[in-house]
Amino acid sequence: MICPVCETPVMAGFTYCEACGHALGSPACAWCGAPAVDQDGYCERCGLRQPTGRDHAELELDGGAAAVTDRGLRRARNEDAMALLAAGDAVVTVVCDGVGSSPRADEASAVAVETASAALARGLPQEEAFGLAARAVAKLATSVNDAPACTYVAAVVRPGRISLAWAGDTRAYWLPGGVLLTEDDAVETGEITAWLGADAVDVTLHVRAFAPREPGLLLVCSDGLWRYLDGYAFPRAGTPIEMSREMLRHALESGGHDNVTIALIPLTP
Amino acid sequence: MADQPAFTLTIDQNKYLPVDGREVHAILTVGSTGGITVQAGPAEAAEVIIVDTSGSMSGGKIREARQAATTAVQTLRDGVNFAVVAGTQKAKVVYPGGDGLIKASPATRAEAARAISGLSARGGTAIGEWLKMAGHLLSAHPSAIRHALLMTDGQNNERPDVFASVLAAWSGKFVCDSLGVGDDWVPAELRKVAEAMLGTFDFVRNQGDLSEFFRRLTQASMSKTVADVSLRVWVPQAATLKFVKQVSPTLLDLTGKRTDVNPLTGDYPTGSWGTEEREYHICVEVPPGQVGHEIRAGWVKLVRPDTQEVLATGNVLAQWTEDLAQSTRINNKVAHYTGQAELHELIQDGLSARAMGDVDTATARLAKARQLAAASGREDTARLLEKVVEIDPATGTARLRRNVDKADEIELDTGSVRTSRLRKEGS
Structure with missing residues (x-):
């Protein structure tokens, strides 16, 4: 074993490197992997300031359902937002992707996720939860020219059945096969035709119920992941959080051009 | 014992790099303030005063030198350990004699003045020998603020490699400020002393001012409260620390003075400190990065090497970033000191080209230096350059002047390491 900072051999079980004083057993760096992140949040080996807050977040529920969100490599901030919570025998997840061309898109996705997930956890139907979220996002606008906006997908997963609702191009898949469960509101060139926001017109929420016959996982994700899914072999082993991280790594290694959000909820029929 | 002053460290930079950006520049401003309590005594100090007594000093010069050395001795506060050394081709301790320092008191100061009054000018010049003697005398006081004050009027007669090896051996062991008198000394030699010994060097144009220079330098040395402070700089594993330079009040390249602490960290000595402010320019070459990633490209600590105490970080x-408005923004301080370093190089290159008879290079460098000096608030330097190079205001054509006063040239050469401070916006 060597000190990750000064590379002096260190004894297992030591708290500090005797040569340079580095605290051994520090958190691992998100970039170079060295266990060298200091209290200020910088890696003492490669220098990277560790992602904080919305830059990178992970959630895991008792039943194994998990979600990760990450800024990716090219965007200045993470405008995706996610919620994952247990409500009785149901697991609720909502994922929204801030529309890049709108102002304060990070606020839009955050308020949509918070409003809709709380409504669904209270047992409100999909349409009502969506309506509350849409109004909350619209209220962020000061005019139609200053209208924060985001996409929307919500899932309520109960034993044996899934309720899905979406608007825009945020998606749901059924794993392990990778069957797409949603249908994008988008034209062929990729521009979306439905979103939440004060400038949205004629948005109809898509709602779908799905009852899987085999055990599997519901994947809900933003386009920061699905743009890299062509020909991708989904992970087959590991817990949902481990699989989520592996999919995130795939998105980052493929270029990480957009924010990435992944929610995975295990389900038995 | 003295309380140590409080140190502050502020960093000026533009942290944004373009997508392919690799070079990070920053100006570190280090200040030390107050800290000496009324009850605490002054810091322990050891001082060696070196007077050139070579043959060229005969006449008025040796009289001024005797007066200046006496002034320096009188400026020493009680309790400071000191000696006076006369320098020729050898170094001789003229007071107190033997191989040690003596504590300053009214009695020893008077004895020293008597010994100094007997100095006469005879012999050669061996600056390395003088420094070696000062080093031996001062090394008996390891916990003191160790300082030597050296004056010379002539060229060093030592072989360059001998001189260089003395400087290398004693570098960092004490601080030495030096003064050149008259127009037969070589600025490049005293510049080497200043660089190795982390001191200043200056030109005493009128020998009648020598006493005042001695008094001022001794007083400055007496005001030091910390013997030694290092800049400890960490850079990431795949990065390179390209340079560490003092840029204010004078230019002093510290890059070659690194002592490795570990593979990622090195110490750079800054010498002794009183209440003062200095600025440093560091440049780090970082590995290619990802858009949006922020890294710590340099972690700077101000450290006392004797106690390893961290004074500031x-x-x-x-x-x-892909945003050009952010990555192309220029930090004023970085730009200012980059310009001051360029001015110094232009003057040095221009003067050496001129000495070698390369008129074209000398004209181009010195004319450009003149513009830069005027633009960056260095009026004195611009005035001196004006005496060396003539620029036709109508055509802009530059021409070297004939019959340049040797003293003007020395003043220009000596003064090029001094930098101006960046003027605050709006003043």
Whole structure:
């Protein structure tokens, strides 16, 4: 074993490197992997300031359902937002992707996720939860020219059945096969035709119920992941959080051009 | 014992790099303030005063030198350990004699003045020998603020490699400020002393001012309260620390003075400190980064090497962005000191080209230096350059002047390491 900072051999079980004083057993760096992140949040080996807050977040529920969100490599901030919570025998997840061309898109996705997930956890139907979220996002606008906006997908997963609702191009898949469960509101060139926001017109929420016959996982994700899914072999082993991280790594290694959000909820029929 | 002053470290930079950006520049401003309590005594100090007594000093010069050395001795406060050395081709301790220092008191100061009054000018010049003697005398006081004050009027007669090896051996062991008198000394030699010994060097144009220079330098040395402070700089594993330079009040390249602490960290000595402010320019070459990533490109600590105590810390950052408005923004301080370093190089290159008879290079460098000096608030330097190079205001054509006063040339050469401070916005 060597000190990750000064590379002096260190004894297992030591708290500090005797040569340079580095605290051994520090958190691992998100970039170079060295266990060298200091209290200020910088890696003492490669220098990277560790992602904080919305830059990178992970959630895991008792039943194994998990979600990760990450800024990716090219965007200045993470405008995706996610919620994952247990409500009785149901697991609720909502994922929204801030529309890049709108102002304060990070606020839009955050308020949509918070409003809709709380409504669904209270047992409100999909349409009502969506309506509350849409109004909350619209209220962020000061005019139609200053209208924060985001996409929307919500899932309520109960034993044996899934309720899905979406608007825009945020998606749901059924794993392990990778069957797409949603249908994008988008034209062929990729521009979306439905979103939440004060400038949205004629948005109809898509709602779908799905009852899987085999055990599997519901994947809900933003386009920061699905743009890299062509020909991708989904992970087959590991817990949902481990699989989520592996999919995130795939998105980052493929270029990480957009924010990435992944929610995975295990389900038995 | 004296309380140590409080140190502050502030960092000026533009942390944003373009997508392919690799070079991070920052100016570190280090200040030390107050800290000496009324009850605490002054710091322990050891001082060696070196007077050139070579043959060229005969006449008025040796009289001024005797007066200046006496002034320096009188400026020493009680309790400071000191000696006076006369320098020729050898170094001789003229007071107190033997191989040690003596504590300053009214009695020893008077004895020293008597010994100094007997100095006469005879022999050669061996600056390395003088420094070696000062080093031996001062090394008996390891916990003191160790300082030597050296004056010379002539060229060093030592072989360059001998001189260089003395400087290398004693570098960092004490601080030495030096003074050149008259127009037969070589600025490049005293510049080497200043660089090795982390001191200043200056030109005493009128020998009648020598006493005042001695008094001022001794007083400055007496005001030091910390013997030694290092800049400890960490850079990331795949990065390179390209340079560490003092840029204010004078230019002093510290890059070659690194002592490795570990593979990522090195110490750079800054010498002794009183209440003062200095600025440093560091440049780090970082590995290619990802847009949006922010890294700590340099972690700077101000450290007392004797106790390893950390006095202040700061971060030099780098963040890659696709936003050109951010990455092309120029930090004023970095730009200012980059310009001051360029001015110094132009003057040095120009003067050496001129000495070698390369008129074209000398004209181009010195004319450009003149513009830069005027633009960056260095009026004195611009005035001196004006005496060396003539620029036709109508055509802009530059021409070297004939019959340049040797003293003007020395003053220009000596003064090029001094930098101006960046004027605050709006003043």
